[in-house]
Amino acid sequence: MKSSIIVSDPEILGGTPVFRGTRVPIRALFDYLQFSTIDEFLVGYPHISREMVNEVLAVIAKRVSAVPHRKRRETTA
Template sequence: MRTGIVSRNPDVMSGAVVFAGTRVPVQVLLDHLEAGESIDDFLAGVPSVTRAQVIAFLEEARDRIAASVS
């Protein structure tokens, strides 16, 4: 992932991948989306994450998946 989208530090959330500058694990977003909830629902529950961070994460994930199957 590009720098600034996510981070991982063993001292933050036990080393879980979190949105940069927050303590919000990326897995929380994925769980919300898997449950059929919207990005807006996710953002309403975690105001420390911005829409720009979510979109950047999803775009980067999409690009990585596309590159791996090409």
């Protein structure tokens, strides 16, 4: 699943996933959410919009709720 909001580029923070167009790691959002709120994250990172946060959360939600693909068992005849 490709995301338009989450970017991982070896030239940006060594490939750490960041918000597109920034050097703000996605991990920073989840660090804030552990002890704080989205509003406080937005105050700390004013160049990140609420829409960007919502898009990241939607992408992550899709990834964690996706049904894993099962490998087919090969049968020998």
